[in-house]
Structures are given as structure tokens and as C-alpha cells.
Amino acid sequence: EAGVTQFPSHSVIEKGQTVTLRCDPISGHDNLYWYRRVMGKEIKFLLHFVKESKQDESGMPNNRFLAERTGGTYSTLKVQPAELEDSGVYFCASSLLRGNYGYTFGSGTRLTVV
């Protein structure tokens, strides 16, 4: 089966610009998660979708971040306007069921805000 796909793999944008990251989960995985790792820190949870619904968005840092999952398939994470501290690697993961199943991660999108 195809894995979790993220696009783009790298993005360099200027402060104040907008960037949209995309994640295609494994087909049939209702659970989709966004995580990010900023320089020197651990990977942190951002939010969790079950199908098209946001189950938990407690990790979203502020209202400059907007995640969507229209139709319960792929998801997008938009950062608008981007700030320097948003630089990091954004990971997406999916799982078949929440809880007792492992997560499959994508390769991540490395975002650099200059």
C-alpha cells in the first residue's frame, strides 16, 4: 500500500507570506494527525482529524494555523502569515483506528521562513 505522502518536501518562504502544506494519508485511514518539530525541540502534536472532523486541535500554536480535511481524504495545513518561529519540519501521520494501532508517518515538509 502507498504510505503517507506529504507535499512539498521543502518550502522556503518570506516572513508574512502564506504556505499550504498537504498530506495524503494511507487510503482508508480515518485518523490523520499533524505534528511539527521546531529546531532543537521534540516533535509536538498539532491536531487530529477523524475523517473530516477536527477531533483535537489543542496543539495548534495560534490562529495563523488553519487545518482542513475536506471530504475526509487529504488534509492541508495553512500558515498565514508565516513567522520566523514557524520554521521546522511538519509531519503528518495516519492510523486506521485511534488508540491501539501504530501511526504511519510521512516524510515531512521542511518549512523555512526567512
Next chain:
Amino acid sequence: KQEVTQIPAALSVPEGENLVLNCSFTDSAIYNLQWFRQDPGKGLTSLLLIQSSQREQTSGRLNASLDKSSGRSTLYIAASQPGDSATYLCAVSSGDMRFGAGTRLTVKP
């Protein structure tokens, strides 16, 4: 709130050595624990998944143990190789997954 700690933060060993990476977590009410490997500039590769009812999992030269009551897991790597050099991440799932900061392993030829 679940907190995950990994010790050591970095480890350098000569090729052929057996080594142990440690992970501890504060809330023992977990569904599972997963060990990942991350290579520079790459994504996360799942190595081992231990369900909360299990004590250990093995894959090749890797063995992971779980002691849920004490909030600890170890990843044992036997006969280390230079290709094992990477950052190893421990993550626990209590519904949502929480990560440790990782152990950066260097295996010298």
C-alpha cells in the same frame, strides 16, 4: 499531561557494541509505545510497536521492552553498525501520540 523523556540525548559507540536507549513516560495509561528512527532530512520510520498488554517486541537486531507500571521502555540494539546512526524517537499513545526529544546515535566504524 503525558511527558516523555529520553536518555541519553546523544550516544557515540564503536561498531559492534550492544547498546540500550531509554525512554520514560509519566502517565502509565497508554495504548501503546512506538520506537521510530529518523535519518537527517528524512521522515520517521517505525521500528517497533509495543501494545500496552505486551512486554517486548523484537525485530532483527532490535528489541524493545515495555514496563508500563514504571513508565519505562528500552530499545536494545545488538551488534551496532554504522548504518544504525540516526536519531531514535520514543512515542507513547494515550489516544494522541507524544514524543520524546530523541537520542542521537552515532556508530563509528
